[in-house]
Amino acid sequence: MTPSLLFTIVASGFIYGITPGPGVLAVFGIGAARGRRAGAGFLCGHLLGDVVWCGTALAAIVGAREIGSTAFDALGVLSGLYLFWLGLRAVRARAGSADAPQGPARQPFWHGVIFGLTNPKAYPVAVATFTALLSSRAELLHWSMLPWLIALSFLGGLVAYAILIGVVGASRIRTLYQRHELTITRLCGVMFIGFAINALWHAVPGLLTSRT
Template identity: 85%
Template sequence: MTPSLLLAVLASGFIYGITPGPGVLAVFGIGAAHGRRAGAGFLCGHLLGDVIWCSTALVAIVGAREIGSTAFDVLGVLSAVYLFWLGWRAVRAQRRQGDEAQGAARQPFWHGIVFGLTNPKAYPVAVATFTALLSSRAELLNWSMLPALIALSFVGGAVAYAILIGVVGAQRVRTVYQRHELLITRLCGVMFIGFAINALVHALPGLIPNKA
């Protein structure tokens, strides 16, 4: 495994874990209501769902690569379209009317497990994020790498969650996040659009017939 592929998988797991979404919003709500320990318990449970969805995504990506470059390129285009749609929605997001109350979790760890396993966006976001960042190194992927890829994505996600746990209990961080939530969401949307463009740049040439 080359250093660039290693970093790409680590970055994929990290970005998937730390990018604002239902899980990140939930942990900020739980942390605000019950403190850092409850937020940490929720994230530890949520990490199980992340591992399962990221592993499934990596199996699909490696499988598409092993089937043939065309299948991987098609997956790349579909992922790019989905990421662009998510990014465009985030860029056009409007401020929510009123605060959406976050339910207090009596057992944050088990709440995190259920939340992580039942999030309908988890798998497509994982596939789209990993495909976008790994598309330029697709030729390096094979089944023998799968355990290492899963382990690296877990490390990246764990680092992201460690950062979230560190900041979720800080009053200043919660205040800044709540004050600038719309801006943060839109910036993440721009990042998703950038990933989508990157995926298209690497996938489209393989689908365009070469008439030379």
């Protein structure tokens, strides 16, 4: 495993974990109501869902790569289009259109477990994000690397969640986030569009070449 691939996997897990979405909104809602400890408990439970969905996504990506470049390129095109759609929605978001933060939970850890495992957006977002960032290094992916890929993505997500826990515990930063939530969401939308362009840039030429 090359250093660049290692860094890309860790960065993918980090970006997946820290990008604003239902989980981030939920932890801010719980943290605002019950404090840092409850928010940390929720995120610790949520990590289980991240491992399941990121592991499944990475298995699908490696499987597509092993089947052949055409399958991986097709997955790259679908992922790019999905990320572009998500990014466009985020850029066009308006105040009050985002999912409302979750209220207090009696058992934050188990709430995080259930929330992470049942989030319908988790798997497609994981596939799209990892595919977009790994598309330029597809030739390096093999089944023997899957445990390391999952472990490194988990490490990236762990770093992201550590930052979120720190933010939830700091009232000024939490207030700043909530005040500028729409701007942050739109900036993340621009980032998703950038990932989408990167995925399409690497996938479309290969797909067209295979058809000719």
